[in-house]
Amino acid sequence: MFDDVRWPSDRGQVGIGTLIVFIAMVLVAAIAAGVLINTAGFLQTKAEQTGVESSGQVTDRxxxxxxxxxxxxxxxxxxxxxxxxxxxxxxxxxxxxxxxxxxxxxxxxxxxxxxxxxxxxxxxxxxxxxxxxxxxxxxxxxxxxxxxxxxxxxxxxxxxxxxxxxxxxxxxxxxxxxxxxxxxxxxxxxxxxxx
CATH class of the missing domain: 2.60.40.10 (Immunoglobulins)
Incomplete structure (x- = not known):
């Protein structure tokens, strides 16, 4: 029944290329997420420091x-x-x-x-x-x-x-x-x- 079906000979190569592109996209997303998390942490620390200093300027008198x-x-x-x-x-x-x-x-x-x-x-x-x-x-x-x-x-x-x-x-x-x-x-x- 399946003897007459012909499978394309380059199908495996397309799958590997897609997998490589997918892995590259995941790596780029992971690096971008790490940068965003680090930036968010830095901004949060700066915001807290600014808040403490601003509060001090208002109250520490x-x-x-x-x-x-x-x-x-x-x-x-x-x-x-x-x-x-x-x-x-x-x-x-x-x-x-x-x-x-x-x-x-x-x-x-x-x-x-x-x-x-x-x-x-x-x-x-x-x-x-x-x-x-x-x-x-x-x-x-x-x-x-x-x-x-x-x-x-x-x-x-x-x-x-x-x-x-x-x-x-x-x-x-x-x-x-x-x-x-x-x-x-x-x-x-x-x-x-x-x-």
């Missing part, structure tokens, strides 16, 4: 609780004291690595942390330190003081006069917070004023 100016004998503010704490949701904040940008009536400058407030430095000190972690703000209850000397930052060596305005930007490793202040119109017979 100091909050200025109060700003007090010490009034000198010439009725000018001779020292500016900022009481700072951690902002809500902030991680640990190291004030030794922070900078303070001062934009006063006469000049602007960037101050780094030092032992004494002068023309290039601000001073930080402890008001309340629950776990003795100074200069790092760790707990929500911690309060540190940043002291700036405006007499060293003015052209004539005097402090801030009545009615003058100044801006302080506290820059931590995660980001900056800007505070604008103004000196009261009168400071006669006062030792300190709220700015």
């Amino acid at each position: 100091v909050k200025v609780v109060s700003t007090i100016g010490k009034v000198g004998n010439d009725d000018t503010v001779t020292l500016v004291n900022l009481t700072v704490m951690k902002s809500s949701g902030a991680g640990d904040i190291n004030l030794s690595t922070a900078t303070v940008e001062w934009l006063g009536p006469d000049q602007g400058t960037i101050l780094t942390n030092g032992s004494k407030a002068n023309e290039t430095r601000f001073n930080s000190s402890v008001i309340k330190d629950r776990q003795d972690t100074y200069p790092v703000l760790v707990n929500k209850e911690d309060r540190f003081r940043i002291t700036i000397n405006p007499t060293k930052l003015s052209d004539d060596g005097s402090g801030l006069a009545a009615g003058e305005e100044f801006t302080v930007k506290v820059v931590t490793t995660a980001g900056a917070v800007t505070y604008e202040h103004s000196v009261p119109q009168t400071m006669t017979n006062r030792e300190a004023v709220t700015l």
Whole structure:
């Protein structure tokens, strides 16, 4: 019954060629899938890192609780004291690595942390330190003081006069917070004023 059927002689060669093409397509697809998986993993890692850094820039900041100016004998503010704490949701904040940008009536400058407030430095000190972690703000209850000397930052060596305005930007490793202040119109017979 099948004796009269003739099979093509090149049928086996076509099957092997198709198999080789199929295997090559599978290999290309596997390599492409590996590249896609690696790229997806890299992008996921970068996205997580960017998310953490962005969150840190929003939350890892100091909050200025109060700003007090010490009034000198010439009725000018001779020292500016900022009481700072951690902002809500902030991680640990190291004030030794922070900078303070001062934009006063006469000049602007960037101050780094030092032992004494002068023309290039601000001073930080402890008001309340629950776990003795100074200069790092760790707990929500911690309060540190940043002291700036405006007499060293003015052209004539005097402090801030009545009615003058100044801006302080506290820059931590995660980001900056800007505070604008103004000196009261009168400071006669006062030792300190709220700015």
